[in-house]
Amino acid sequence: MKFFMVLQAKNIKYYSLILLTALFTAWFLFVQNILHAPVFSTEDGPKAVYKGEKNVAITFNIGWGDEKAAPIIETLKREKIKSATFFLSGSWAERHPDIVAEIVKEGYEIGMLGYDYKDYTEMEDQEIIRDISKAQEAFKKLNVKNIELLRAPTGHFDKRLLKISEKFGYTVVHWSIDSKDWTNPGVDRIVQNITKAQKGDIILLHASDSAKQTNKALPELLSELRSKNLNFVNVSEMISNSSASSEEVR
CATH class of the missing domain: 1.20.5 (Single alpha-helices involved in coiled-coils or other helix-helix interfaces)
Structure with a gap:
């Protein structure tokens, strides 16, 4: 025993x-x-990226306007920023072929922001498909090739967009740091809103005419990021061979 x-x-x-x-x-x-892991995802399906692991990516949404985009590009050139990602709506790109050509010439990455800059969560699946297809045609006519990134025009998306974008071959890109520049809170506030940026962050900025203070804030904003020894890359460079955290999109 x-x-x-x-x-x-x-x-x-x-x-x-x-x-x-x-x-x-x-x-x-x-x-x-x-x-x-990727940040927004269906349980076993396509994913939306909002963060990587290395460096920092500055991104600009452009949906409308004639005045702010060109000066912002000039500021990036003056500040010797070689990598940035511009998410353009197809309708804006059609109206501003010269600026689109300048973005391409400078080596900046172009992502798609749909065509009509509408909220995809309020649209039927076929409407979303038509909007993306129309944007594709617009960029094709402008000879902009190999677009692989898609951002929901208003930032709102759900599982449907993830599945639709996968069928088109696009990666949906969100952001981890919102500068809130479109609210025009003042240059100091815009800079303060990005001070928490770390390696792997994707920063949301705007180059539409509604963002009246972005260009003024850019030199100080870029200086702040450089002070943290962060290197600038485009989104595709950031997410290649890297991963990010994930939660289910409902």
């Missing part, structure tokens, strides 16, 4: 150790998944 009790005690210790090891492994994998 004593031998049986000793043997049983050993078995309890053995299986307890296995259980603890399994629980620790599961916890470790769970934490790793939180830290290193």
Whole structure:
């Protein structure tokens, strides 16, 4: 009996150790998944990227306006920024072929912002498909090739857009840092809104005419990012061979 009790005690210790090891492994994998997976995703489907792991990506949305985009491009050139991503609506691009050509010439990346800059969450699937297809045609006529990134025009999206974009071959891109420049809160506030930027962040800026203070804020904003030893890359460079955190999109 004593031998049986000793043997049983050993078995309890053995299986307890296995259980603890399994629980620790599961916890470790769970934490790793939180830290290193894409940020918005369906449970087992396409994903929307909002963050990478290295460097920093500055992105500009342009949906309308004739005045702000060109000066912003000039500021980027003057500040020797070689990499940035511009998300353009197809309708704006059609009206401003010279600026689109300048973006391409300077080597900046172009992503798609739909065509009519409408809220995709308020549209039927076929309406979204038509809008994206119309934007594709617009960029094709402008000889802008190999667009791989899509951003929801108003920033609002759901599982439907992730699935539709996957069929088109696009990666949906959100952001991790919002400068809120479109609210025109003042240059200091715009800069302050990006001070928490770290490696892997995708920063949202605007070059539409509604963002009246973005160009004035850019030199200080870029200086702030440089002070953190962050290197500028476009979104495609950031997300290639890297991963980001994930949560389910409903």
